[in-house]
Amino acid sequence: MDSLNIEQNWVRQRMMEIDMERRPSLDLSYRCYSATFLDKNQAAKLETGDKIFMPPSALSVLLSLPSSNPMLFQLRNPNAAERELVSHCGVLEFTALEDTIYMPSWKMKSLDLEEGELVQVKNVTLPKGKFVKLQPHTKNFLDIANPRAMLETTLRSFTCFTTGDTIKLPYNGKEYYVDIVETKPGKAISIVDTDCEVDFAPPRDYKEPEMPVAAASSPTNKAALVAADQIEEPKFNPFTGAGRRLDGKPLSAAPVSSSSLVAAANNGKGNAQPSNTGSSSQGTSRRAQGKLVFGSNAANRTTTPKETEKEASKEQAKPEKKEDPKFQPFTGKRYSLKG
Known part of the structure; x- marks a missing residue:
């Protein structure tokens, strides 16, 4: 359908051109000048559009031709041998000097015309634009x-x-x-x-935006990444807070460190190795190792080495609790499918 419409439009335009060739028309050469040769008011009107000033003799010729509204003209530069320079325009006034036309400066530049050069003017009929x-x-x-x-x-x-x-x-x-x-x-x-x-269409000086370069490729970002890798993350330190008694009384000794708590726990289980670390060992008098007592009577109760030995012997005399057997997979007998 598109090719058919294009062909029909071409045939219609060609028939229009043939009809215009058969009709009597205005086909004359004039010397062209820009709006700088007119007064300010006329120059301002001329530069704001695509219309030209023509001589009165052109009007008498046009009136003898079949009327066409609006009056449109084809402008051709006859001196352009390498390429065909053609443009179209309307008419603003018939007040120019004989054998002279005035046209906008930008249209003269488009046709590559200089002041006083000849330009061929011909009246035409153009299709309405879509x-x-x-x-x-x-x-x-x-x-x-x-x-x-x-x-x-x-x-x-x-x-x-x-x-x-x-x-x-x-x-x-x-x-x-x-x-x-x-x-x-x-x-x-x-x-x-x-x-x-x-x-x-995009402007002539328009440039496509460049793709952003990877942030890590720049030397400043590389240095920042290396510095970030060199910074060590803070490690977790347990038992760094302040100690408090369960009975609400103030602490009389320095807070017990984590190593001393571990040593005390090991001693309570019966390990033979004494703990040499902790703030409690640095006091004025070395205390005997014993049980940790929590409660309101913790400050008044002390244990002697003899009591400690008795309690240790009692703990050893106690029968050890048997642990429940754990589940062990694949401990049964092996059978063959063949029987």
Whole structure:
């Protein structure tokens, strides 16, 4: 279906061109000048759109031809031998000098024309535009808050677009240059009294954002990672808090360290090795090893070596408790499947 529509549009455009070739038309050469040769008011009107000033003799020729509204013209640079430079425009006034036309400076630059050079002017009929793709020159165009409103305001002074042209859009005291990248249904379209879809290509100076480099690749981050690895994590130290009595009385001796508690526990189980570490061994008088007593009478109760020996003999005389047998897997007999 798309190929059929393209073919139908091409046939329709070709028939229109053949019809225009058969009709009498305006096809003359004029010397072109920019808006700098006009007064300020005329120059301002000329630079804000794509229209030109033509001589009164051109109007008399156009009136004798079949009427076409709006009046559109094809501009061709006859001196461009290497490439065909063609653009299109409308007419603003018929007040120029004979054999002379005035056109916007940006359109002269697009056609590679100098002041006073010849340009070929021919009246044409263009199809109404359906689609146009624009490409701004700079990223400043992206700073416009409402591009649609901007285009609706600035394009009122334009009559047509030509693929490959560079137009100037003055807006809010600034000038934005935009390339006409693509137009449909033809290479030249009319934008008067038509609904035209507009698309934008990335600006010329736009660069894709670079992929972020890995954070560890930078030397500063590497040094920070090495320093972090060298820092030792704090180890867990048990029994570092302050000791408190269960009866609420103040402590009379220095807090017992973890090593002394372990030694006391080993002595209570009957180990023969005495503990030489702990703050209790550094007192003014060496205390005899005995039981740890907790309670309100702990301060008044002391044990003698004899009592300690008696209690130790009692503990040895006690029968040892037999532990329940633990579960041991795979302890049974082995059988063969063969019988």
